[in-house]
Amino acid sequence: xxxxxxxxxxxxxxxxxxxxxxxxxxxxxxxxxxxxxxxxxxxxxxxxxxxxxxxxxxxxxxxxxxxxxxxxxxxxxxxxxxxxxxxxxxxxxxxxxxxxxxxxxxxxxxxxxxxxxxxxxxxxxxxxx
Amino acid sequence: xxxxxxxxxxxxxxxxxxxxxxxxxxxxxxxxxxxxxxxxxxxxxxxxxxxxxxxxxxxxxxxxxxxxxxxxxxxxxxxxxxxxxxxxxxxxxxxxxxxxxxxxxxxxxxxxxxxxxxxxxxxxxxxxxxxxxxxxxxxxxxxxxxxxxxxxxxxxxxxxxxxxxxxxxxxxxxxxxxxxxxxxx
Numbered sequence: 001x002x003x004x005x006x007x008x009x010x011x012x013x014x015x016x017x018x019x020x021x022x023x024x025x026x027x028x029x030x031x032x033x034x035x036x037x038x039x040x041x042x043x044x045x046x047x048x049x050x051x052x053x054x055x056x057x058x059x060x061x062x063x064x065x066x067x068x069x070x071x072x073x074x075x076x077x078x079x080x081x082x083x084x085x086x087x088x089x090x091x092x093x094x095x096x097x098x099x100x101x102x103x104x105x106x107x108x109x110x111x112x113x114x115x116x117x118x119x120x121x122x123x124x125x126x127x128x129x
Numbered sequence: 130x131x132x133x134x135x136x137x138x139x140x141x142x143x144x145x146x147x148x149x150x151x152x153x154x155x156x157x158x159x160x161x162x163x164x165x166x167x168x169x170x171x172x173x174x175x176x177x178x179x180x181x182x183x184x185x186x187x188x189x190x191x192x193x194x195x196x197x198x199x200x201x202x203x204x205x206x207x208x209x210x211x212x213x214x215x216x217x218x219x220x221x222x223x224x225x226x227x228x229x230x231x232x233x234x235x236x237x238x239x240x241x242x243x244x245x246x247x248x249x250x251x252x253x254x255x256x257x258x259x260x261x262x263x264x265x266x267x268x269x270x271x272x273x274x275x276x277x278x279x280x281x282x283x284x285x286x287x288x289x290x291x292x293x294x295x296x297x298x299x300x301x302x303x304x305x306x307x308x309x310x311x312x313x314x
Contacts, residue, residue, distance in 0.1 A: 034161070066185070066186060069284075070281065111264075
């Protein structure tokens, strides 16, 4: 059994959890970190640790009510790395929840998902948040 | 500032509608403090959650542009600590028709003005679909080419704005220009 990973939410960063027992991870809240690179480096390291422990599948739920443009690029890079892991054989499903009337987020996720062949990235519209 | 000038300022700023104004150095900690005030006041003033979110997201991109590209200006304002910061002005104001205008301004050099003008020109005339494409292209650009396009922040502002964004350059002291940009929600 691997180690759980947990990051508490702050006013500018989301809560993040990774549970090796259930092969699930979740990210929820707002994301416009003071230092985007530092925040996402920590997240990428936690995911690398998760897969280094021998995990071969992951279900990730993203419920970000708001993220800024630098986080958008970092999130895309995170999805790129998951796509690579999926191409290498891991079974990865990402369920990305977004406000039904938030077209910018919907377009963003659709546009990045169009480039993925292995990662299962699903957009789920929600009412209000 | 004498009292007569101060009273004149009151005439310009409305009392009966939403208004938030900031002038000074902008750093990440200023963004956080002003952002907290903005959120609290928007929540009291507006009922539509989507509108609050869009105003807040444009605010964050404007402030981060001021932090990244702002300079200390012709008068060389003092920036405390070691924070990355620049001088900037911000006004968020509700117009007569209920639309909220977000305006920000900062000083740029003549060289920066030339570089920004060509990027802005494209942004100002792009349709929503073209902006989406621009965003996608810029997002996928390798790091060495990232600075050649409009920043993601500016594209995001143009996409979220419910009317075309406006921008202007006004000559200032020390061969600098005061750059201002306006978005609507």
